[in-house]
Amino acid sequence: MTRQESEAASHRQPLVSLLDVNLSLGGIEILRNIKLDLFPGEFVCVIGPSGCGKTTLLRLIAGLFRAGDGRIIYRGKELTGPQHDISVVFQDYGKALLPWRTAAGNIALALEANGTPRADRPGIIAGLLEKTGLAAHSDKYPGQMSGGMQQRLQIARCLAQDPQLLLMDEPFGALDAMTRQGLQDELLAILASTGATAFFVTHDLEEAIYLGDRVIGLLPHPGRVAEVFDVPLPRPRHQLETREDPEFLRLRRELARFITLAEA
Amino acid sequence: MTDRALADVRPFVLPVALVTIAEIATRVSGMESYTLAPPSRIAAALFQAGSDGTLVSATLQTLASVITGFAIGAVVGVSLGLVLGLQRPLDLLSELPVEVVRAMPSIALLPVWMVIYGLGYKMEIAVIAFTTVWPNMVMTRAAVRGVTPRLLEVSRVLGLSYLQRIWKIVLPAALPGIFVALRLTLGFSLIIGITIEIIGNPQGLGSALMLAREGMDPGTMLALIVWIGLIGLALNAITATIQHRLFGHIAGYGARS
Amino acid sequence: MSKARVGWYLASLLFGVALILVWKAIVDARLISPVFVPSPEATLRSLVDGLLEGEAAELFRATLMRMIYGWLLASIVGVGLGALVGNSPTARAYLGPTLEALRPLPASAIIPVAIAFFGLSDRMVLAVVAFGALWPMLLSTMHGFQRVEPRLFEVARIYHMSRLEFAWKIALPSALPEILAGARLSLTASLAMAVAGEMLVGVDGVGQWMLNAGRSYRSAEIFAGLALLATIGVGTSILLGAAERKLLRWRQLQR
Numbered sequence: 001m002t003r004q005e006s007e008a009a010s011h012r013q014p015l016v017s018l019l020d021v022n023l024s025l026g027g028i029e030i031l032r033n034i035k036l037d038l039f040p041g042e043f044v045c046v047i048g049p050s051g052c053g054k055t056t057l058l059r060l061i062a063g064l065f066r067a068g069d070g071r072i073i074y075r076g077k078e079l080t081g082p083q084h085d086i087s088v089v090f091q092d093y094g095k096a097l098l099p100w101r102t103a104a105g106n107i108a109l110a111l112e113a114n115g116t117p118r119a120d121r122p123g124i125i126a127g128l129l130e131k132t133g134l135a136a137h138s139d140k141y142p143g144q145m146s147g148g149m150q151q152r153l154q155i156a157r158c159l160a161q162d163p164q165l166l167l168m169d170e171p172f173g174a175l176d177a178m179t180r181q182g183l184q185d186e187l188l189a190i191l192a193s194t195g196a197t198a199f200f201v202t203h204d205l206e207e208a209i210y211l212g213d214r215v216i217g218l219l220p221h222p223g224r225v226a227e228v229f230d231v232p233l234p235r236p237r238h239q240l241e242t243r244e245d246p247e248f249l250r251l252r253r254e255l256a257r258f259i260t261l262a263e264a
Numbered sequence: 265m266t267d268r269a270l271a272d273v274r275p276f277v278l279p280v281a282l283v284t285i286a287e288i289a290t291r292v293s294g295m296e297s298y299t300l301a302p303p304s305r306i307a308a309a310l311f312q313a314g315s316d317g318t319l320v321s322a323t324l325q326t327l328a329s330v331i332t333g334f335a336i337g338a339v340v341g342v343s344l345g346l347v348l349g350l351q352r353p354l355d356l357l358s359e360l361p362v363e364v365v366r367a368m369p370s371i372a373l374l375p376v377w378m379v380i381y382g383l384g385y386k387m388e389i390a391v392i393a394f395t396t397v398w399p400n401m402v403m404t405r406a407a408v409r410g411v412t413p414r415l416l417e418v419s420r421v422l423g424l425s426y427l428q429r430i431w432k433i434v435l436p437a438a439l440p441g442i443f444v445a446l447r448l449t450l451g452f453s454l455i456i457g458i459t460i461e462i463i464g465n466p467q468g469l470g471s472a473l474m475l476a477r478e479g480m481d482p483g484t485m486l487a488l489i490v491w492i493g494l495i496g497l498a499l500n501a502i503t504a505t506i507q508h509r510l511f512g513h514i515a516g517y518g519a520r521s
Numbered sequence: 522m523s524k525a526r527v528g529w530y531l532a533s534l535l536f537g538v539a540l541i542l543v544w545k546a547i548v549d550a551r552l553i554s555p556v557f558v559p560s561p562e563a564t565l566r567s568l569v570d571g572l573l574e575g576e577a578a579e580l581f582r583a584t585l586m587r588m589i590y591g592w593l594l595a596s597i598v599g600v601g602l603g604a605l606v607g608n609s610p611t612a613r614a615y616l617g618p619t620l621e622a623l624r625p626l627p628a629s630a631i632i633p634v635a636i637a638f639f640g641l642s643d644r645m646v647l648a649v650v651a652f653g654a655l656w657p658m659l660l661s662t663m664h665g666f667q668r669v670e671p672r673l674f675e676v677a678r679i680y681h682m683s684r685l686e687f688a689w690k691i692a693l694p695s696a697l698p699e700i701l702a703g704a705r706l707s708l709t710a711s712l713a714m715a716v717a718g719e720m721l722v723g724v725d726g727v728g729q730w731m732l733n734a735g736r737s738y739r740s741a742e743i744f745a746g747l748a749l750l751a752t753i754g755v756g757t758s759i760l761l762g763a764a765e766r767k768l769l770r771w772r773q774l775q776r
Contacts, residue, residue, distance in 0.1 A: 064675060082679040095672035100694040100771045109690070113680030143775030275618035300637070360533040361540055367754025368747055369713035371720065371728070375735030375743045380557045451625050459629035459713075463721045470629070477633040485637075489630050496625030 013076075015040045015165060015197050016061060021070035023053075023060065029222035030056050034070070036216070036225060038165070043191065043198040045212035047205060047255065049263045053223025054201045058167050061199060062088045075164070084114065087158035089168040093150040097142045103129065103153050104138045110160035124160065131190060132156040148179035152186070159190065166191070168200045172207070180204075181239055184211060188237060205255045209248055210237055217258050227258060301483040309483035310491060318472065319491065326457055326468035327495075329385045333392025334453040338446055340393070341400025345445075348401065349408025349438070350430065362398065370395035370456045374463065383465055392456050396449040403448070407441025408434060440511045447503040454496055469495075559741040567741035568748055577730070581749050584715050584726040587643075588753070591650025592711040598651075599658030599707070600700065607666025607696070608688055617663070624660060628653030628714055632721065646718030653714035654707040661703025665696025698772060701765050708757050716750065 014037035021034040030053045038044055046054045059065050061072065063082040072079040074086070087110075090096040097106050107125045116124065129135045132152040142150050151171055158166060172180040184207065191198055202208050208215045212231050219226040233247055242248055283303045290302040301309070313319035348355040373391045381387040411434055419429045461470025469492055476485035541561050547553055548560040555563070571577030606612045606620070631652050632645075639645035669692050677687045719728030727746050734742035766773065 062679070064678065082681065084681070086679075088675075088679055090672060090675075092672060095670050096676055098673070098691065098694070099775075100697070100769075109676075110680065112690075113682060141771040141774050143771060274614045278615055278619050356529040357533050357536040360530065361537040363758070364537070364751050364755055367751045367758060369709070369716050369750060369754070371713055371717045372731060372747055372750050374720065375731045376557075376740075376747070378735045379738055379740055379743070454625070455627035455629065458627045459717050462629050462632050463717060473630065473633050477636060482637065485633050489626075489634070492630050493623065493626040496627070497622060500625050 012039055014038055014073075015042075015075065016079075016199075017071075017073040018061070019071045019073070021060065021067045021072060023056065023065065023068045025056075031060070032222040032224045034223075034225060038197055038199060040164070040197055041195050043188075043200065043211055043213045045200045045202060045208035045215045046218060047202060047208050047215060047259065048218030048223070048226075049220055049259060051223075052218040052220035052262075054218050055169055057218070057223065058088075058169050058199060058201050061165075062086060062167050064088075084161060085164045087161045087163040087166055089151075089154055089158050089166065089171045091170040091173050093147070093154045093171075093174075094142065096154055097150060097157075099142050102139050102141055103134055103145070103156075106142070106153055107157050107160050110157050114161065128156040128159050131159065131193075133186065146179075147175050148183060151175065151183065155187070155190070159194070163196050166196050166198045168198065170202055171200075173203060180207070185237075185239065187211070188235075192236070205252060205259065206243065209233070209251045209255065210239075210242060215251075215255065217255070217262070219262050226262070229254060229258075301486055305483040306486045306490065309481070310487035313484060313487060319488075322467075322469045322472045323491075323495070325385070326454075326461065326470070329388040329468065330392060330453045330457040333389040333457065334396060334450050336389070336393035337396030337449060337453070338400055341397040341449070342404045342442055342445075344397065345401040345404025345442075346408060346435075346438075349405040350434070355405065362402070366398045366402070371459060371463070374460060385467060388457055388460050388465055388467070391460060392453045395456055396453055399449050399452065400445050403445030404438070404442050407438035407445070410441060411437040440507075443507055443511065447500070447507065450499055450503060451496060454499060458492060556738055556740060559744050563741040564744040564748065567739075568745035571730075571742070571745055576725075577727075577745070577749065580725055580727050580730050581753075583724075584712075584719065584728065584750075585753055587646060587650060587718075587726065588708075588711040588715045591647050591715065592654045592708055594647075595651045595654035595707060595711070596658050596704070599655050599703075600662045603659045603662025603700075604666055604688060604693070604696075607663040608684075608692055613663070613667065620660065620663065624656060628656070628710060629717055632718070641722045643722075643724050646715065646722055646724060649718050650711050650714045653710040657703045657706035657710060658700070661699045661706070662696060665699035665703075666692050668699070669695045698769055701761070701768070705758075705761055708761065709754075712750065712753060712757075 016036075016038040018034050018036040021031060021036075022029070023031040034057065046057065048054050056065065060067055061079075063079055063086065066080075074083060098109065101109070104125050107128055108121060111121050111124060125138075126135070129138050132155055134149060134152055134156060137145060137149065142153065145153065151174075155171075172183055175183065187198075188211065198211075200208070200211060209231055215229040215231060216225060217227040217229065218224065229251060231251060233242055233245060287302045287304060290300050310319070348358065370391060373394055374387070377387045377390040377394075381390060415433050415437060416429070419433050424432065457468065458470040458473075461468045462474055463470075465471060469488060473485060473488045473492075476482075476488060544558075545561050548555055548558060559567075568577070572581075606616050628649065632649055635645045635648045635652075639648055666688075673691050673695070674687075677691060682690070715726065716728035716731075718724070719726035720732045723729050727749050731743050731746035734740070734746065
């Protein structure tokens with residue numbers, strides 16, 4: 001049974017609802033009539049050509065922007081700003097980490113913000129480093145780590161917030177293909193164990209299908225939800241087998257067609 | 265539209281406010297006479313000194329010494345810097361001696377040159393020259409060594425001779441950095457020159473400044489301070505424009521600061 | 522430090538010694554009159570005599586203390602003010618241009634004003650030292666706080682950091698490299714202004730010692746004074762380097 005079917009069956013409440021959200025910046029309409037629901041435990045990917053507003057949409061849900069019109073409901077209440085349990089993984093990890101703190105120190109930042117008692121912190125940090133495969137690098141500075149490691153560190157820091165919703169803005173875009181695939185699987189494993197919801201913006205169509213339960217296609221000028229693709233592929237996913245599944249290939253053709261038409 | 269206008273005005277709010285407060289405060293408190301003067305009197309004094317020729321001659325005296333000293337320090341410093349930048353062994357050898365010499369403050373050379381030249385413009389030029397050699401040298405060396413290895417690889421692949429490499433690649437690449445060094449040391453030269461004149465060299469603006477103080481003429485004294493500040497600003501602006509003209513338009517030809 | 526590094530340091534030391542020998546040769550051969558430039562031995566003798574029997578040690582201490590007090594004062598004010606202004610775009614817009622405009626003003630130009638307020642005294646020299654040291658600290662702190670990575674602002678918002686938390690945990694460490702660079706400049710300015718003030722006012726210090734020696738054509742004492750000042754300069758440079766290495770470890774470890 002796919003996620004979609006199980007949701008329909010249980011009438012679950014969405015974690016996040018966007019209702020008729022509009023956003024204009026500097027006189028330009030960026031997003032129009034966005035209607036979107038994110039359900040708990042879902043992995044939702046967002047694709048679209050440049051300028052379709054997918055990053056803006058992510059930042060909106062993160063509470064970094066205020067919607068012009070329309071409402072965003074998070075856990076039953078109106079979203080007015082950044083929330084402790086919504087975390088954001090940025091693409092430019094080098095700029096989002098604190099270069100003067102070690103890996104452990106960077107994770108600690110989230111715990112300090114949360115007000116986690118000091119005594120509990122080392123344990124949590126060790127656990128998260130373990131989870132993201134960075135246990136051996138706890139005393140290294142970001143400047144000493146590779147791109148993949150830095151991005152894992154950012155994810156670890158985000159997990160320290162114990163998030164319900166993980167927003168990711170092309171997190172693997174700056175990494176090479178092999179590192180990217182490794183991180184994709186690690187991400188899926190982590191989310192499987194925490195049960196958090198994921199909202200994942202990407203340029204990479206295959207990545208969107210590989211990771212997602214649903215793929216949302218946005219069109220630009222102004223940004224709007226054009227199509228929603230269901231991804232009825234079984235979990236857990238495997239780099240080789242899943243990508244050769246005929247359903248995967250079909251979806252890939254559909255998404256490719258969508259993008260080609262969108263960019264025309 | 266109003267946002268732009270507001271942004272243009274904001275830098276001036278503080279100075280205008282300060283000047284106004286100063287004007288009122290000094291007139292009202294009666295603190296003037298010997299120590300301070302209201303801005304209006306300062307402006308008048310500035311105008312006075314300008315029109316009766318004293319300002320001009322003092323300025324010329326100072327600038328003559330400053331620019332001569334700067335020029336000598338620049339030529340020697342940049343040349344040494346080029347040599348050190350290109351010859352690594354010499355660079356490494358001279359590291360400690362240079363550190364020691366650099367650590368001496370410029371003013372400390374005043375007695376040394378006073379013994380040789382007495383008081384006057386020669387002494388001032390000598391101190392300025394001797395002091396500015398080091399920052400010029402160090403920064404030029406850094407600029408030369410900062411030429412990206414990629415360019416040097418290109419020069420090897422193209423088969424350029426040693427001299428060609430220096431002339432066609434290293435020097436042009438190092439030029440922006442050298443220019444920044446020269447801008448810095450020009451400002452520095454002005455500071456040293458004025459300081460020497462304040463301490464005791466009987467020429468130029470610094471000396472005029474002290475004379476005004478001794479003559480209990482705070483209006484002229486403060487006017488000269490303002491004037492010196494303006495000269496500093498002007499030198500900075502002129503060199504910045506030149507820098508922009510020479511290096512600004514070529515993309516990636518880093519005109520820093 | 523690697524073996525090669527140590528090797529080159531030693532070689533450089535030997536090179537320095539060689540230069541001193543060249544200096545000696547030039548003076549011995551009377552190429553330059555010893556009235557203008559003393560021999561190395563004469564300088565050393567003057568230095569030792571001054572320290573052991575004369576007041577050179579006291580004067581050294583006086584100059585050093587003046588420099589440090591002035592610098593500390595300036596640093597506290599400079600970093601504090603610089604942080605406040607640098608952290609706030611509004612303050613930057615109103616105050617920044619004025620502060621920047623005052624950068625090329627020679628600190629020594631303030632001497633007459635300082636004399637007007639404090640007379641020809643020790644306090645006047647201290648005031649001038651502080652003024653000279655203030656500007657580099659203030660401006661570099663301001664720039665450091667200005668240049669905080671914009672992405673980190675957003676990270677701070679997500680973590681609901683207060684203004685103070687942000688300044689302490691993110692802006693200050695981020696600005697530290699620039700603040701330390703400013704500290705270097707301001708220490709240099711402190712020493713220079715201390716010496717300049719001493720020369721002008723005649724209060725106890727190495728500057729005054731050197732100027733008097735100059736007036737009496739005692740060149741060995743002048744050079745001895747230079748050696749003392751160089752010691753202060755090199756000493757502070759080493760201390761600052763050590764501080765940089767400790768505080769900015771993360772930078773030096775970068776790939």
